Amino acid sequence: MDVLEHPVLMDDGAPGHRSNYTENWREEHNISKMIWPAQSPDLNPIENLWMIMKRSVQKKHRPSMKLETFKHCIQETWDEIDIETINHLIQSMPKRVKSLREKKGKSTRW
Structure with a gap:
């Protein structure tokens, strides 16, 4: 499909x-x-990517920043994420699933 x-x-x-x-x-x-x-464990790697973005934006963003500047900051942060970071998150899936199995469906470090 x-x-x-x-x-x-x-x-x-x-x-x-x-x-x-x-x-x-x-x-x-x-x-x-x-x-x-x-309430299921969230193993989706996109959640980790959102956290990376959030931390980066928070370092750059100032509360007084205008909306257009803030939008630019978010786009710039997105553009800075390299493919290696994305690939690493995707390749971590087998470890995520293994960890979930070992914890019998309970919370994992992921």
Whole structure:
């Protein structure tokens, strides 16, 4: 199955992900939703990438920064992430799953 032709959404169940607008948009664009249990361990490497971005933006951002400057800061931070970092996170998946199994589904360092 080609993920670009048949995307599947995995979300964390946050209220914004369950809004009528979000659900309608997802359905209109034929994006199916993965069934994911509440309070499940989050092993998705994107979460680590968001943390990397958050730390970097916080180092650069000043509370008085104008919105356009802040948007630029976020884009600049995204552009600075190198492919090696992304590949490392992806390649860590077997370790993440192994750790989850060893912890019998309980919290892991990931």
